[in-house]
Amino acid sequence: MTINEIQDELIDDFAFFEDWMAKYEYLIQLGKELPLIEDSYKKDEYLIKGCQSKVWLHADYQNGKVIFTADSDAIITKGLVGLMIKVLSEHTPEEIASSELYFIDQIGLKEHLSPTRANGLLSMVKQMKLYAVALTVKN
Template identity: 80%
Template structure:
């Protein structure tokens, strides 16, 4: 499934919820379903800088696709990183680096997150795109 198809699916999923409490519960649930990062990657060099909570992110390169795993010590943040992993994982570095993540605005995340969480979300996006670009140049 393409990145845009995954984003459209998330936008549709979020449209079913009437209020932001229900949306937060859904984000928390997604965090519980996140494939966990291997403990060996829970080290400072895998932490996303710019996040108030601790968020570990690792990228593997398999068959010209980037596979992300992640974890966080905060339940909402873990849900947010799971959204990003769901949308960006298992795509080529080019697709990840060049994608426009419009779902963040369309589901209303930006205006419903605290400024520190919104900054953390932007840091996640930036880090995932940087991993993709690095893996792309390493594997040419």
């Protein structure tokens, strides 16, 4: 699946829920399904700057694709990073770096997150794209 196909699927998934409590439950569920980051990556150097809660993110490069793992000490934030991994992980660095993430606005995430969480989400996106660019240069 392409990044845009995954985004379209998520837009459909979120449209299924009638209220934001149900959407938050879905986000929490995504956080629980997150591929767990190895403890060795739970260090300051893997923390995403700009997130109010602690979010560790690691990128691995396998067979031409970027594989992200992450964790957070906050359940909603863990769901947000799970959402981003669902969209961006297992794609090439070029696809990730050039992706236009329109689903965030379309599912109404921005207006339903606190300003600090919204900033944290933007920091996650930025960091994931930076990892992708770095891997493009390195490989």
